[in-house]
Amino acid sequence: MADGPTINTIAERAGVSIASVSRVLNGLPTRQETVRKVMAAADELGYVRNAVARSLKSRRTHQVAFAMADIGNPAYLAMLREIQPVLKAAGYRLVLHSTDAVVADEIDVLHSLGERYVDGLIMSPLRVTEAHLEMLAAARAPVVIIGSVPEGTRVDNVRADSRTGVRLAVDHLYELGRRRIAMVNGPLDTVPGAARGAAYREALADLGLPYDDDLVQIGDFYRRQGRGAVADLLARVPDVDALMCANDLIALGALDVLRAAGRRVPEDVAVVGMDDTDLAAASWPSLTSVSLGSAERGKAAAELLLERLRGGDREPRVVTVPPRLSVRASTAGAEYERTYRARTETGGTRTDNKASKENEE
Amino acid sequence: MADGPTINTIAERAGVSIASVSRVLNGLPTRQETVRKVMAAADELGYVRNAVARSLKSRRTHQVAFAMADIGNPAYLAMLREIQPVLKAAGYRLVLHSTDAVVADEIDVLHSLGERYVDGLIMSPLRVTEAHLEMLAAARAPVVIIGSVPEGTRVDNVRADSRTGVRLAVDHLYELGRRRIAMVNGPLDTVPGAARGAAYREALADLGLPYDDDLVQIGDFYRRQGRGAVADLLARVPDVDALMCANDLIALGALDVLRAAGRRVPEDVAVVGMDDTDLAAASWPSLTSVSLGSAERGKAAAELLLERLRGGDREPRVVTVPPRLSVRASTAGAEYERTYRARTETGGTRTDNKASKENEE
DNA sequence: CCCACTACCGTAAACGTTTACAGAGATCGT
DNA sequence: ACGATCTCTGTAAACGTTTACGGTAGTGGG
Numbered sequence: 001m002a003d004g005p006t007i008n009t010i011a012e013r014a015g016v017s018i019a020s021v022s023r024v025l026n027g028l029p030t031r032q033e034t035v036r037k038v039m040a041a042a043d044e045l046g047y048v049r050n051a052v053a054r055s056l057k058s059r060r061t062h063q064v065a066f067a068m069a070d071i072g073n074p075a076y077l078a079m080l081r082e083i084q085p086v087l088k089a090a091g092y093r094l095v096l097h098s099t100d101a102v103v104a105d106e107i108d109v110l111h112s113l114g115e116r117y118v119d120g121l122i123m124s125p126l127r128v129t130e131a132h133l134e135m136l137a138a139a140r141a142p143v144v145i146i147g148s149v150p151e152g153t154r155v156d157n158v159r160a161d162s163r164t165g166v167r168l169a170v171d172h173l174y175e176l177g178r179r180r181i182a183m184v185n186g187p188l189d190t191v192p193g194a195a196r197g198a199a200y201r202e203a204l205a206d207l208g209l210p211y212d213d214d215l216v217q218i219g220d221f222y223r224r225q226g227r228g229a230v231a232d233l234l235a236r237v238p239d240v241d242a243l244m245c246a247n248d249l250i251a252l253g254a255l256d257v258l259r260a261a262g263r264r265v266p267e268d269v270a271v272v273g274m275d276d277t278d279l280a281a282a283s284w285p286s287l288t289s290v291s292l293g294s295a296e297r298g299k300a301a302a303e304l305l306l307e308r309l310r311g312g313d314r315e316p317r318v319v320t321v322p323p324r325l326s327v328r329a330s331t332a333g334a335e336y337e338r339t340y341r342a343r344t345e346t347g348g349t350r351t352d353n354k355a356s357k358e359n360e361e
Numbered sequence: 362m363a364d365g366p367t368i369n370t371i372a373e374r375a376g377v378s379i380a381s382v383s384r385v386l387n388g389l390p391t392r393q394e395t396v397r398k399v400m401a402a403a404d405e406l407g408y409v410r411n412a413v414a415r416s417l418k419s420r421r422t423h424q425v426a427f428a429m430a431d432i433g434n435p436a437y438l439a440m441l442r443e444i445q446p447v448l449k450a451a452g453y454r455l456v457l458h459s460t461d462a463v464v465a466d467e468i469d470v471l472h473s474l475g476e477r478y479v480d481g482l483i484m485s486p487l488r489v490t491e492a493h494l495e496m497l498a499a500a501r502a503p504v505v506i507i508g509s510v511p512e513g514t515r516v517d518n519v520r521a522d523s524r525t526g527v528r529l530a531v532d533h534l535y536e537l538g539r540r541r542i543a544m545v546n547g548p549l550d551t552v553p554g555a556a557r558g559a560a561y562r563e564a565l566a567d568l569g570l571p572y573d574d575d576l577v578q579i580g581d582f583y584r585r586q587g588r589g590a591v592a593d594l595l596a597r598v599p600d601v602d603a604l605m606c607a608n609d610l611i612a613l614g615a616l617d618v619l620r621a622a623g624r625r626v627p628e629d630v631a632v633v634g635m636d637d638t639d640l641a642a643a644s645w646p647s648l649t650s651v652s653l654g655s656a657e658r659g660k661a662a663a664e665l666l667l668e669r670l671r672g673g674d675r676e677p678r679v680v681t682v683p684p685r686l687s688v689r690a691s692t693a694g695a696e697y698e699r700t701y702r703a704r705t706e707t708g709g710t711r712t713d714n715k716a717s718k719e720n721e722e
Numbered sequence: 723c724c725c726a727c728t729a730c731c732g733t734a735a736a737c738g739t740t741t742a743c744a745g746a747g748a749t750c751g752t
Numbered sequence: 753a754c755g756a757t758c759t760c761t762g763t764a765a766a767c768g769t770t771t772a773c774g775g776t777a778g779t780g781g782g
Binding site for chain 1 (some may be wrong): 365411414416417420445456475478613644
């Protein structure tokens with residue numbers, strides 16, 4: 001592991017100057033004889049270019065950072081799964097940051113762009129604060145934000161449309177004949193919580209259904225909460241016939257409680273989740289879920305960033321990814337399970353068909 | 362986004378030399394007056410250290426790479442979730458590689474260590490070839506391998522013990538009174554497939570159960586395969602009363618088929634998976650699964666690497682992580698579900714309690 | 723035979739840091 | 753009052769590349 005060879009070592013051995021070595025290694029026009037000598041020397045020495053020195057001179061690191069709130073969140077992982085190959089194909093390495101949704105950490109990542117250890121950044125903040133906006137305006141490298149930023153923010157931006165997503169789900173439940181549709185939401189002071197709550201109200205109004213405070217249950221975004229919240233709800237509104245859950249974990253908790261209470265899903269109560277994670281396809285009954293296109297958003301973000309890294313300036317762009325409803329048994333029923341699911345690998349979505357190719361030892 | 366300030370800019374502005382600037386920024390002893398001037402200048406200019414130049418001089422990048430076979434595999438993600446915070450706490454960034462289990466890609470990653478863009482590497486190869494071993498011997502930076510390498514390979518190594526894992530599961534099934542225990546395995550030419558198959562045979566022998574070829578079904582590691590394989594198995598051996606599945610996906614496929622065939626789980630057939638992924642806790646009935654300690658292995662690997670990055674030379678170490686059986690309803694029955702699961706957040710494992718804190722917009 | 727041109731190559735500067743070394747003042751003991 | 757010692761600072765080299773620039777040798781034309 002002694003100090004590796006540099007272009008100086010090669011130059012010496014090949015009897016040429018370091019400039020020639022560099023030219024050969026970069027494929028610039030050079031006499032055949034020189035090329036041969038340099039290549040031979042490089043081979044013999046097992047030379048590998050020093051990426052750091054290269055970056056210093058070229059001001060390009062060929063690295064891109066992805067900052068996610070929570071590395072345990074399947075939605076972010078879905079993004080990651082799409083981002084990685086896009087960057088790899090373009091010759092960029094991926095540097096991962098998990099900020100645990102701590103604002104200071106996110107600001108820190110933004111700040112560290114000044115260190116120039118990456119050429120660009122994809123970030124998916126949970127909340128967008130004033131501090132975020134300031135740092136974004138001053139960012140020393142291109143940034144793409146996954147999630148909504150205020151109008152007028154000069155930054156590339158990939159959005160989900162959870163409003164339409166909720167709408168899709170509520171309409172679906174309505175078409176199935178449900179009229180007492182409850183919402184189990186997360187905290188209203190988060191961006192997703194607020195958006196989904198508002199969308200639920202809107203959707204009901206458009207369908208001519210009355211809005212009933214009793215039908216709204218607020219908790220957090222965990223499964224345990226799903227259980228507690230739904231238990232409360234059932235006690236309060238026994239005639240509820242559908243649950244719109246603000247994410248898949250809550251919905252899984254709901255399934256647990258409904259089962260324990262002897263309510264059939266979907267005959268008595270239909271359940272819809274959000275995010276369409278792997279868990280939705282894996283549960284029993286499989287969970288109808290609104291995909292907010294995490295995978296697509298990741299892909300779009302990566303492509304936006306590459307575009308900006310390649311091209312010069314252009315106006316910031318906003319890409320909105322449409323939601324999609326993955327209908328499964330928790331609304332469509334067991335018949336669906338037996339016929340549709342039995343024919344397909346994953347229960348009807350494409351989200352987990354890459355999962356677990358093989359396992360290590 | 363104009364060219365940012367360097368220590369030269371600061372030196373000029375503060376009226377001192379770049380050496381002094383560097384000293385101040387690194388906290389080396391300096392006169393108070395100078396410190397003040399430099400700090401002021403740095404603040405006004407919004408100076409941020411250039412990480413690349415720093416790395417070039419110090420020969421340290423404060424980056425570590427993690428190369429996984431498949432970014433979609435929950436087992437690797439579990440490793441990643443543990444590796445990331447350990448590295449972050451030690452001030453290292455994480456560079457992610459997904460090799461798709463292509464040997465050439467893995468060799469490539471190993472080779473690229475010579476580029477010195479990272480200080481070390483954690484790698485989890487699916488198969489370990491001659492080429493791997495050669496590159497490992499010649500590696501230009503510390504490497505930790507997750508997975509087994511041949512005896513005598515001079516490299517830090519973190520192993521699972523799938524042999525004991527299978528043993529745990531089979532013993533558990535035996536204690537539950539099962540005597541016709543089948544094995545649904547993946548390809549025998551993979552390291553995990555071979556190890557698990559052999560372990561199954563051994564476990565039966567030790568329990569005094571006869572080995573029956575009919576009870577072994579080979580497929581791949583996907584859920585679809587799980588369905589097909591188990592359907593075949595049921596047709597061939599109707600009196601089977603337990604399934605030992607080589608991973609969770611296969612086991613989920615098994616649950617699908619058993620349900621469709623009207624067999625009760627676990628009353629008629631008990632089912633065990635392996636890897637103890639999030640899916641195991643999410644399914645219904647929840648799946649008993651053998652954890653091979655992906656999370657622990659990730660953590661151990663990160664710690665081994667840090668140790669080597671900090672300390673000088675030491676003999677390569679081998680760490681073996683013991684397996685653990687997570688008993689859930691697919692063997693312990695509905696009683697378990699109602700009592701145990703209802704009390705706990707996640708259905709009895711600790712693998713998904715960090716999942717999906719909140720969701721983006 | 724000289725000039726212009728081409729093709730190739732070497733010298734040296736630059737990227738932005740860190741750090742060894744030595745010089746300049748200040749302080750101290752005698 | 754003078755050298756010794758100490759504290760602080762600046763100069764310059766180094767890390768390993770890329771690349772602008774100029775030089776040299778060879779070729780062909782006039």
